[in-house]
Ligand SMILES: Nc1ncnc2c1ncn2[C@@H]1O[C@H](COP(=O)(O)OP(=O)(O)OP(=O)(O)O)[C@@H](O)[C@H]1O
């Protein structure tokens with residue numbers, strides 16, 4: 001059984017992600033679908049938390065709101081200590097720039113640009129932040145070395161194995177050291193040891209860089225690697241206990257939780 | 261910032277190369293057609309302007325002697341010479357016929373002109389070999405396009421001519437190479453019945469055939485102070501003929517004889533523009549369609565839409581430029597090998613460049629629209 005977890009400890013520095021009262025309804029009238037109801041979340045810098053739940057429960061919707069590509073119907077969001085969504089409008093004038101500077105993304109597939117070398121795939125975002133090509137490529141090489149794919153830096157992405165590609169994608173997400181990292185099923189295409197390696201990496205880099213990481217996953221093997229877990233059900237997000245979830249991963253035998 | 265258009269194009273080089281070559285051929289054909297048209301206009305200018313005639317006098321209400329048949333008495337030039345402002349007036353006969361060359365027959369325009377000083381009235385403006393016509397019988401000047409050699413004897417109808425000179429390029433308005441012969445010979449070729457005709461008429465006991473004293477046109481040179489329009493009006497009023505000034509003659513040739521080609525080329529230009537735009541639009545759209553996923557991801561991770569749009573525009577414009585360069589190079593290389601005279605003018609090349617660039621930019625909008633329509637949220641499932 002999953003029970004209500006104690007509220008997370010109050011940190012000295014501002015939290016990476018703070019969400020309160022977040023709502024999202026698609027459509028209107030009788031066709032309205034409520035995908036998120038009154039979501040409360042808090043992820044500290046350096047913390048890696050999971051987001052689990054059955055299909056259609058609202059995980060992706062939440063990730064899109066956090067990633068500033070979907071406008072919530074209500075609530076508040078703070079990213080990297082900055083209030084970015086306030087009730088009914090974004091406070092940041094340029095959401096593309098907000099994403100570029102504050103948020104890293106990792107997907108189920110690596111989605112690397114097939115026509116750029118591994119190095120340039122990673123360096124591209126640093127260049128977008130105005131760093132010189134040389135600087136950006138040096139930073140990319142460093143990160144690729146950290147992720148153990150430095151020897152493939154000059155290769156084209158389609159020459160890499162799935163695991164290598166996923167590590168390159170992680171490097172791309174982290175090149176600008178964003179305070180937030182959102183990962184959508186990052187281990188889905190990987191076998192168990194590789195999935196573990198990716199989780200190790202996320203954990204290590206998050207710790208080093210003070211990044212708040214949210215990992216959406218169906219993948220029960222990686223649950224033990226997560227420091228905390230949020231369970232989503234019918235648009236309601238509650239905190240779950242990791243051990244219990246691991247014990248009964250298939251059906252998520254959790255009762256509905258409403259924090260506060 | 262690195263350029264994305266180039267590596268992406270390299271990644272899709274096969275598709276782009278085929279499209280670029282196809283478009284290049286199209287540009288090449290159109291530029292060549294324009295060149296053929298310019299060549300025709302240039303030839304017409306040489307034919308009319310090079311003759312040294314200020315007025316062309318022909319049969320009343322005809323557009324002779326090139327666009328329409330014109331027959332006038334061969335002594336009218338004497339009356340014309342009497343008019344004030346006229347310095348010289350000579351007969352000119354013009355007839356298209358076939359001559360036999362080894363292995364083929366060649367269509368030529370034979371001009372019969374009064375023998376005179378080289379470069380004078382009615383003579384070709386320049387010679388590349390030999391001398392001008394001196395005797396008033398049996399001599400011949402040939403355009404080098406005929407393949408005739410100096411000293412060669414050419415049988416035409418019942419006569420035999422000796423090639424005494426080769427002219428600079430001289431062709432008829434329809435592109436046939438020209439021969440120049442003394443007027444008497446030219447007149448005989450056209451108006452003297454052949455042996456067969458004479459024999460036939462004798463058998464039928466018709467009245468005897470006789471040589472007709474006719475010419476096709478009178479070429480008039482004016483005093484420097486004379487106004488061509490006024491002299492032309494005088495000729496028309498007093499002699500019942502039609503007289504064209506040099507610009508009017510040129511306009512008539514270009515207007516009536518070359519008009520059809522001009523319209524054809526105009527139409528080609530329209531087709532080229534449409535096909536270029538459609539093809540580039542199609543390829544850009546296809547390439548963009550194949551990248552929607554990557555574009556969603558790029559937008560999600562924070563690449564500004566304008567950079568993505570710029571990449572697509574660059575690609576399309578580069579394709580247009582490639583086609584232009586390939587097409588004009590092809591046209592330049594092929595021009596001397598064309599059976600017709602091809603003149604590639606700078607303004608036509610500029611027009612082709614403008615069309616290529618304008619249509620490729622326009623076409624890129626299709627891809628840009630598709631790319632801008634991509635929702636970055638689609639990258640998250
Ligand atoms: N654009 C949309 N318009 C209307 N309804 C939507 C839209 N996006 C999502 N929904 C609905 O919102 C609910 C939550 O969808 P969401 O994609 O967040 O689920 P999920 O938890 O990511 O599921 P899965 O694990 O299958 O990816 C679903 O009922 C879905 O049908």
Ligand SMILES: [Mg+2]
Pocket residue numbers: 059060061640641
């Ligand atoms: Mg989902």
